[in-house]
Amino acid sequence: MSQRVKKCIIIDDEPAAHYVLAKYIEQSPSLELVFQGYNGLEAMDYLKDNKVDLMFLDIDMPEISGIEMLQKLDNPPRTILTTAYSEFALESYEYGVLDYLLKPIYHPRFVKAIDRFLELEATHLQTEAIVEEVTDTIYVKVDSDTIPIEVNSILYAQSYGNYVKIFTVKKNYLATITTNDLEKMLPSSHFMRAHKSYIVALDKVDEVMKDHVVIKRNPIPIGITYRRELAEKLKHLIKN
Known part of the structure; x- marks a missing residue:
């Protein structure tokens, strides 16, 4: 390549x-x-x-x-x-x-x-x-096990030092992974950084406010450097 x-x-x-x-x-x-x-x-x-x-x-x-x-x-x-x-x-x-x-x-x-x-x-x-070839499931390390997580079940993810907490529709996982590496595992067409410590599922966003988005009643901050791109991606998603 x-x-x-x-x-x-x-x-x-x-x-x-x-x-x-x-x-x-x-x-x-x-x-x-x-x-x-x-x-x-x-x-x-x-x-x-x-x-x-x-x-x-x-x-x-x-x-x-x-x-x-x-x-x-x-x-x-x-x-x-x-x-x-x-x-x-x-x-x-x-x-x-x-x-x-x-x-x-x-x-x-x-x-x-x-x-x-x-x-x-x-x-x-x-x-x-x-x-790009396989976007339905990702595999992350949780405790001592590597577990599958369905991509379409992910709501958002939050950085916790050397870990990332992945919030899904059913349960949450504290995974041994960096936010950067998790971001690269997720399809960019449906996920993006909203803040240096948060990744959001674009199709799970319920509300967009000036400085945060809301997913399942949870406010997630928007970093100033991500605001324009996030707004554009959400607008494109709504149109489609």
Whole structure:
């Protein structure tokens, strides 16, 4: 399965870091550099209206740090952190970063990080292809068992740290899975993120309010970055 060229951005307050990373990206046929920003606020503005696959993000920047930026983004792209300070490594992985590159960044280490990124992307493409073929049932790990859940029975799902609580018409399941991975298992035509911590079944939405939707009398918040797409998908679903 061939992969399209991945769009990436660089966010760093050091021009020298931009020079090195841009040069490495130019040498990578799988990557396309689409934006360069020098602080987190620039990046957040860009990401509001543009979807990217990969972000090279510095940690120590003025106004807002890389970690603070990740905290504020509802649905950040895959992220490789770039910094001269190794003490931030452990904290950074709490935010689901893909890799951590210490400055000065050497090309072999950069290539290793990109190979890992592309491998993950290929795995997710394969998962999506399987989901398109079989959408009636998903399998998730609950306690020590792997159980089937009928897709059309799912109402919504909520993130609980390293778990996701899946609410269905009959019962609820606390599954050992990330929200990102669950989202990829579900057909995008009928499910989407309403918030960084919630996935909703579009055809199960009973009411749409300004800042939340209602499913079976349960209010589910809508993140500002998902509001427009959610409204469009619900409108399309109603028309059909």
